[in-house]
Amino acid sequence: MVGRSNEVRARMSAESTMRAAEQIVAVLGSMKGIAMKLGQMLSLLDLDLVPPEHRESFQRRLAVLRDDAPRVPFDRMRRVIEKDLGAPLDQLFATFDETPVAAASIGQVYRATLRGGRVVAVKVQYPGVDLAVRADLKNLALFGKLIQTVLPWVTPAVIEELRLSFEAELDYRAEARTQRALAEQFDGHPFVYIPPVIADRSGTRVLTTEFVDGLGFEQVRELPADQRDRVGEIVYRFYVGSLYRFDEFCGDPHPGNLLYMRDGRVCFLDFGLFTRMRPAHVRFEAECLRTAAEDRIEDLHALLAEVGIIDGAVVTAEQALEYVLSASEWCLVDQELTITPELASGAFLLAIDPRPSPTAGARLHVLPAEHLFSRRADFLTFGVLGELGATANWFRIAREWLYDDEPATELGRQDRDWWASRAG
Numbered sequence: 384m385v386g387r388s389n390e391v392r393a394r395m396s397a398e399s400t401m402r403a404a405e406q407i408v409a410v411l412g413s414m415k416g417i418a419m420k421l422g423q424m425l426s427l428l429d430l431d432l433v434p435p436e437h438r439e440s441f442q443r444r445l446a447v448l449r450d451d452a453p454r455v456p457f458d459r460m461r462r463v464i465e466k467d468l469g470a471p472l473d474q475l476f477a478t479f480d481e482t483p484v485a486a487a488s489i490g491q492v493y494r495a496t497l498r499g500g501r502v503v504a505v506k507v508q509y510p511g512v513d514l515a516v517r518a519d520l521k522n523l524a525l526f527g528k529l530i531q532t533v534l535p536w537v538t539p540a541v542i543e544e545l546r547l548s549f550e551a552e553l554d555y556r557a558e559a560r561t562q563r564a565l566a567e568q569f570d571g572h573p574f575v576y577i578p579p580v581i582a583d584r585s586g587t588r589v590l591t592t593e594f595v596d597g598l599g600f601e602q603v604r605e606l607p608a609d610q611r612d613r614v615g616e617i618v619y620r621f622y623v624g625s626l627y628r629f630d631e632f633c634g635d636p637h638p639g640n641l642l643y644m645r646d647g648r649v650c651f652l653d654f655g656l657f658t659r660m661r662p663a664h665v666r667f668e669a670e671c672l673r674t675a676a677e678d679r680i681e682d683l684h685a686l687l688a689e690v691g692i693i694d695g696a697v698v699t700a701e702q703a704l705e706y707v708l709s710a711s712e713w714c715l716v717d718q719e720l721t722i723t724p725e726l727a728s729g730a731f732l733l734a735i736d737p738r739p740s741p742t743a744g745a746r747l748h749v750l751p752a753e754h755l756f757s758r759r760a761d762f763l764t765f766g767v768l769g770e771l772g773a774t775a776n777w778f779r780i781a782r783e784w785l786y787d788d789e790p791a792t793e794l795g796r797q798d799r800d801w802w803a804s805r806a807g
Contacts, residue, residue: 457481460491460507467586475584479505487639487653489516489553494594503581504595506555508588513553520546548634548756552655555590561654562592573797574617576650595650597642604771606643615722615773616794617649619780622764623714626757627669627784631659634756636763638770658756668757669785675707676715676778676785683707690751710758713765714777727762727769 461472468475476495483491490508497503551557559580566577576595584591598606603614618641626632633640634656642650667690674683680700687703688695698706713720779791783799790796 455491455509459510460493463507463510464505464589467588468584476503476505485639489655490588495591497581497584501581502594503584503591504578504593505584506590506592508553508555516549516553520549548656548658554587555585555655556587558655558657559585559590561657562590565654565657571801572648573801574648574794575621576644576648578650578652595642595644595652597644597650599642600638600770603643608772608774611771612774613647613794614643614649615768615771616775616780616792618767618771618773619764619775619777620794620798621649621651622760622767623781624784626660626760627665630662630665631657632757632760634658634760636760636767638767641767656756658760660753660757664753668754671707672711672715672781673785675704675711678704680704692751710762714781717776717778719774719776721772721774722765722768723772724766724769727765 464475465472472479477498477500479495480493482493484494484504485492487506489512490506493505493507495503495505559582562577563580563582566579569575569577578593578595581591581593603611606614618636622633622636633651633654635653640651640653642652644650667686671683671686674680674686680703684693684695684698684700684703687693687707688698693703693706708715713722713726776791779788780795782788783790783795790799
C-alpha cells in the first residue's frame with residue numbers, strides 16, 4: 384500500500400478483510416463438529432470482523448451454516464442408518480427422501496414415513512464425525528496453555544467440561560432419552576412443543592422423531608414485530624427460564640433449533656447438549672443476578688470471591704458489578720428493551736475480552752466449569768433474541784424465577800396456569 388492514497392488504502396484494506404472473512408466462512412462451512420459450532424455461534428454475534436458496510440452480507444453467509452451445511456452423499460449416510468438400526472432402509476421406512484432437509488454440526492436430517500403413514504424426521508450422524516470431534520477436543524487440550532494466554536478463563540477444568548459435553552452429544556441414545564423426557568414434560572404445553580421420539584427407529588447414530596412442519600428462523604424474522612416479540616419471549620422462557628425453574632436447560636440455543644408452528648407454538652429441536660446443574664449452583668447464579676439488580680455491590684463482590692471467580696483482593700466491588708452487568712444488564716433493567724445484534728455481541732465481548740479496560744481486574748477471573756454451559760446458553764439466547772429484534776421487559780419476566788413474582792405477561796400467566804394444572 385506504499386504510495387497509495389488514504390482512500391485507496393482503506394478500500395484495499397476492506398477488500399482484504401472481506402476476502403479473509405469469506406475464507407473463514409468457506410473453511411468453517413466445509414468442516415463438521417466443533418468447527419461447525421464455532422461458525423454457528425459467530426452467525427449470532429455481530430462482531431467487528433469485517434467493515435460495517437459488509438457486515439450484514441457476512442452475517443448472511445455465516446447464517447448458511449445454521450441449516451445448510453455441505454451435504455454428505457446419501458449412499459454413505461444410508462450405510463450409517465442400516466448398520467445402526469440393523470436392517471435395510473426399505474424395511475425400516477415406507478418412504479425415505481434422500482435429499483436432507485437440514486444439516487447440522489454432526490449430522491444431517493431427512494424426511495421419511497413409517498408404515499402407518501406417520502411422517503418422521505431422521506437425524507443421521509456423519510460417518511467418522513465421532514473421530515473428528517474427539518480429535519478436535521484432543522487438540523483443544525494440547526493447546527490449552529496457549530488458549531489461556533488469550534482467554535484466561537479457559538482452565539483445564541473448563542476444557543474437561545467441554546470434552547465430556549461434546550462427547551456426550553455424539554451419543555444419540557442419550558439425546559433420545561432426554562428428548563423423550565422433555566416431550567412428556569411439555570406434552571400439552573400452551574406454547575412449547577417437543578417432538579416425540581420414535582424409539583424403535585433410533586440408535587447410537589440415528590435419531591428418529593416426529594416431523595414438524597413450521598416456519599424456519601429466517602421466515603420468523605420477516606413476521607410483524609408483535610409476533611417476533613412473542614417468539615422471543617417463548618425462546619427466553621424455554622432456554623433461560625428452564626435453568627432457574629428446573630435446574631436443567633438446553634446448552635445449544637441457536638436459530639436452526641427452533642420452528643414456529645401454525646398454531647403459535649414454538650417447536651424446539653436438538654438436545655444433545657442438554658445440561659443438568661446442581662441446585663446449589665443454580666441458586667448461586669440467581670443470587671448473583673439479584674445482588675446485581677439490587678446494586679448490592681459488596682454482597683456481589685463477596686459471592687464472586689468466595690467461589691474464586693475473582694480475586695477479591697485485586698478486583699473492587701465496583702469492578703465486580705461492572706463485570707456482571709456487562710453480560711447481564713439487559714435482563715436486569717426494569718424497562719422495555721429491544722435486543723439488537725450489537726447489544727448481544729457487545730455483552731459477549733465485554734465478558735470475555737482480555738484486553739485492558741476500566742474493569743480489567745474483573746477480567747482476570749476463573750469461570751468454574753460447572754457454569755460454562757449456562758453462561759454459553761445465556762449468551763446464545765441473547766444472540767437469538769438479537770437476530771429477532773425482540774422487545775420485552777426481560778427483567779419483569781426474569782423476576783418470575785429470580786423472585787417468585789406473579790407473571791407479568793400473558794404468556795407467563797398461561798405457563799403458570801398450565802404447570803399448576805399438571806401439579807394438580
